[in-house]
Amino acid sequence: xxxxxxxxxxxxxxxxxxxxxxxxxxxxxxxxxxxxxxxxxxxxxxxxxxxxxxxxxxxxxxxxxxxxxxxxxxxxxxxxxxxxxxxxxxxxxxxxxxxxxxxxxxxxxxxxxxxxxxxxxxxxxxxxxxxxxxxxxxxxxxxxxxxxxxxxxxxxxxxxxxxxxxxxxxxxxxxxxx
Amino acid sequence: xxxxxxxxxxxxxxxxxxxxxxxxxxxxxxxxxxxxxxxxxxxxxxxxxxxxxxxxxxxxxxxxxxxxxxxxxxxxxxxxxxxxxxxxxxxxxxxxxxxxxxxxxxxxxxxxxxxxxxxxxxxxxxxxxxxxxxxxxxxxxxxxxxxxxxxxxxxxxxxxxxxxxxxxxxxxxxxxxxxxxxxxxxxxxxxxxxxxxxxxxxxxxxxxxxxxxxxxxxxxxxxxxxxxxxxxxxxxxxxxxxxxxxxxxxxxxxxxxxxxxxxxxxxxxxxxxxxxxxxxxxxxxxxxxxxxxxxxxxxxxxxxxxxxxxxxxxxxxxxxxxxxxxxxxxxxxxxxxxxxxxxxxxxxxxxxxxxxxxxxxxxxxxxxxxxxxxxxxxxxxxxxxxxxxxxxxxxxxxxxxxxxxxxxxxxxxxxxxxxxxxxxxxxxxxxxxxxxxxxxxxxxxxxxxxxxxxxxxxxxxxxxxxxxxxxxxxxxxxxxxxxxxxxxxxxxxxxxxxxxxxxxxxxxxx
Numbered sequence: 001x002x003x004x005x006x007x008x009x010x011x012x013x014x015x016x017x018x019x020x021x022x023x024x025x026x027x028x029x030x031x032x033x034x035x036x037x038x039x040x041x042x043x044x045x046x047x048x049x050x051x052x053x054x055x056x057x058x059x060x061x062x063x064x065x066x067x068x069x070x071x072x073x074x075x076x077x078x079x080x081x082x083x084x085x086x087x088x089x090x091x092x093x094x095x096x097x098x099x100x101x102x103x104x105x106x107x108x109x110x111x112x113x114x115x116x117x118x119x120x121x122x123x124x125x126x127x128x129x130x131x132x133x134x135x136x137x138x139x140x141x142x143x144x145x146x147x148x149x150x151x152x153x154x155x156x157x158x159x160x161x162x163x164x165x166x167x168x169x170x171x172x173x174x175x176x177x178x
Numbered sequence: 179x180x181x182x183x184x185x186x187x188x189x190x191x192x193x194x195x196x197x198x199x200x201x202x203x204x205x206x207x208x209x210x211x212x213x214x215x216x217x218x219x220x221x222x223x224x225x226x227x228x229x230x231x232x233x234x235x236x237x238x239x240x241x242x243x244x245x246x247x248x249x250x251x252x253x254x255x256x257x258x259x260x261x262x263x264x265x266x267x268x269x270x271x272x273x274x275x276x277x278x279x280x281x282x283x284x285x286x287x288x289x290x291x292x293x294x295x296x297x298x299x300x301x302x303x304x305x306x307x308x309x310x311x312x313x314x315x316x317x318x319x320x321x322x323x324x325x326x327x328x329x330x331x332x333x334x335x336x337x338x339x340x341x342x343x344x345x346x347x348x349x350x351x352x353x354x355x356x357x358x359x360x361x362x363x364x365x366x367x368x369x370x371x372x373x374x375x376x377x378x379x380x381x382x383x384x385x386x387x388x389x390x391x392x393x394x395x396x397x398x399x400x401x402x403x404x405x406x407x408x409x410x411x412x413x414x415x416x417x418x419x420x421x422x423x424x425x426x427x428x429x430x431x432x433x434x435x436x437x438x439x440x441x442x443x444x445x446x447x448x449x450x451x452x453x454x455x456x457x458x459x460x461x462x463x464x465x466x467x468x469x470x471x472x473x474x475x476x477x478x479x480x481x482x483x484x485x486x487x488x489x490x491x492x493x494x495x496x497x498x499x500x501x502x503x504x505x506x507x508x509x510x511x512x513x514x515x516x517x518x519x520x521x522x523x524x525x526x527x528x529x530x531x532x533x534x535x536x537x538x539x540x541x542x543x544x545x546x547x548x549x550x551x552x553x554x555x556x557x558x559x560x561x562x563x564x565x566x567x568x569x570x571x572x573x574x575x576x577x578x579x580x581x582x583x584x585x586x587x588x589x590x591x592x593x594x595x596x597x598x599x600x601x602x603x604x605x606x607x608x609x610x611x612x613x614x615x616x617x618x619x620x621x622x623x624x625x626x627x628x629x630x631x632x633x634x635x636x637x638x639x640x641x642x643x644x645x646x647x648x649x650x651x652x653x654x655x656x657x658x659x660x661x662x663x664x665x666x667x668x669x670x671x672x673x674x675x676x677x678x679x680x681x682x683x684x685x686x687x688x
Contacts (some may be wrong), residue, residue, distance in 0.1 A: 004517070007454065008376050011453075011457065014457060047342075049346055049368070051368045051684075052345070053684045054392060054394050054682065054683070055390065055474060056393070057343055057344070057393075057524060058393065058394060058474065060343050061343055061437065061456070062456070062463075064456065065456035065459070066457050067457060068460075076198075079341035079342070094369055095313060096296070096297055096366060097346060097367050097368065099317045099318060100315060100339050100346065100367070106678050118528075124376075125390075127375060127390070129373065130371040130374065130375060131304055132370050132371035133370045150476060151393070151474060151476075
């Protein structure tokens with residue numbers, strides 16, 4: 001126990017400053033302002049692998065490490081879509097996962113956000129569309145933010161999540177004018 | 179019967195490799211398989227090839243050190259062939275997959291579909307049909323799980339969408355109370371049509387798709403693909419290219435082991451372990467990016483060598499970090515070993531004893547934790563492994579603790595190898611041009627990924643196309659072992675036991 005405590009103390013706090021929301025990743029302008037009104041910045045995410053090669057999952061996992069420390073931003077991964085505000089979906093969507101993804105989406109309470117992660121989630125990537133692949137996540141469910149990359153870095157995924165829950169520049173302008 | 183007699187019939191030997199090609203009739207296949215098994219060997223891969231509008235050839239790769247056999251089995255017009263699932267249990271699912279994709283049936287008793295759910299009709303075969311017919315009306319199908327009956331037996335169905343950040347699959351537990359009587363896996367959810375997709379790509383571009391068969395083993399797959407291609411094209415790899423690939427492969431191993439060691443601590447209720455190991459992994463990825471230009475080395479291995487050379491300053495950064503990593507991992511290993519709570523959860527959980535492991539055909543990391551020796555880096559070493567004096571790590575207990583300990587052992591060994599490569603990297607080019615192989619050329623690549631042996635079978639089509647590319651993940655052999663490992667354990671230990679194997683869904687489902 002002493003060694004564990006020493007290790008923790010020796011490590012100290014290694015968390016870095018989070019990136020700014022990446023506005024260029026936003027693809028859908030229909031704003032989910034109610035999520036922010038109700039939840040502020042706190043957010044529950046359900047990760048769904050809808051057919052990925054598992055590369056994106058490695059970088060999504062990294063968000064939980066002490067350096068990106070996503071939980072310290074008030075964002076956490078939950079075990080059920082019924083507890084989630086946002087679906088973080090990796091693709092391409094395999095035809096065998098199409099129904100499961102739709103059901104997961106339907107089980108997520110409104111209002112909800114969807115962030116598609118990776119080149120495959122964005123456009124089908126190297127797998128494309130085919131007899132077993134539906135390609136992009138947006139071919140199956142509505143997508144708010146797309147984070148390309150193969151795999152995108154954790155900072156990039158985080159910037160995409162923050163874009164999904166931050167006011168868009170248009171809305172900020174409207175807000176400040178009131 | 180002995181394996182030696184088959185060697186006299188070898189048709190050719192791949193240049194620069196211990197791979198022997200062998201042509202056998204369908205009725206001889208069982209006999210050959212039995213001889214491979216009797217020599218302590220393994221079936222590593224099985225696939226069908228369509229050249230004439232139907233599947234006309236079956237291919238198998240077996241390994242019985244020091245021999246690797248690439249077996250070609252021409253099929254009759256009716257296409258049937260004898261199953262070997264009683265010799266190699268993992269063959270059962272491979273034979274079912276061959277039927278789902280190619281339409282040729284083995285004599286194996288289990289004829290349930292394996293990779294096909296409802297994405298395509300049962301009379302259409304994706305590696306034969308052209309074009310593929312429209313998907314069936316109903317997007318759902320019924321799968322005949324084996325029912326366990328008796329007083330108090332009930333089922334728990336889990337997945338395909340799991341409760342963590344993990345890949346999709348379905349587990350059907352038959353339990354009494356919290357004790358597991360039986361687990362049946364159902365996979366295939368992330369089947370993306372990779373093998374058909376390969377046939378749409380130029381052969382000099384296929385490594386990009388290969389790297390994405392299972393993203394956590396990208397270096398191993400791309401290397402295996404390139405190894406097959408380079409053998410077909412007669413490419414002589416510059417020494418520096420081979421050493422850089424080995425460097426990348428060992429960095430991939432270290433990164434995955436660090437991730438798993440943290441996750442295993444976490445699954446046993448020790449969150450500090452996850453925080454510490456995930457921090458170490460992040461710093462390794464950053465050092466890797468400085469040295470080789472990418473956090474994850476998805477397109478680092480290319481035909482003829484590597485995409486880029488070392489960034490000169492990166493070598494120092496990486497080497498210094500590995501020194502620090504060694505100290506930190508040693509400290510954490512001490513903490514894991516003295517933590518009674520962790521010992522209690524790890525020891526005796528999910529045990530696969532060596533005898534069972536040998537029968538099932540367990541391979542790779544999980545195999546070596548159950549006393550199975552096979553490590554392609556030692557037993558079928560390609561350059562530069564023969565020069566690196568890799569120490570083979572094994573454990574005998576076959577439980578979660580053995581798989582944790584083996585990860586610590588292999589991690590240290592890989593750090594040693596990487597540091598050795600950094601000091602002794604040969605000078606010269608990091609890549610060489612690869613010529614397009616002639617139509618009909620075939621090659622096999624074998625690389626020991628962090629999880630186990632990755633095999634790629636490749637055949638060239640006309641004008642630089644791919645006629646057939648079959649990647650086989652070690653998970654094919656180890657998923658069935660997980661069904662055995664969980665028997666008699668309690669349901670709450672499943673996540674821990676599953677994580678200790680950490681098998682690939684994408685690599686398996688293709």
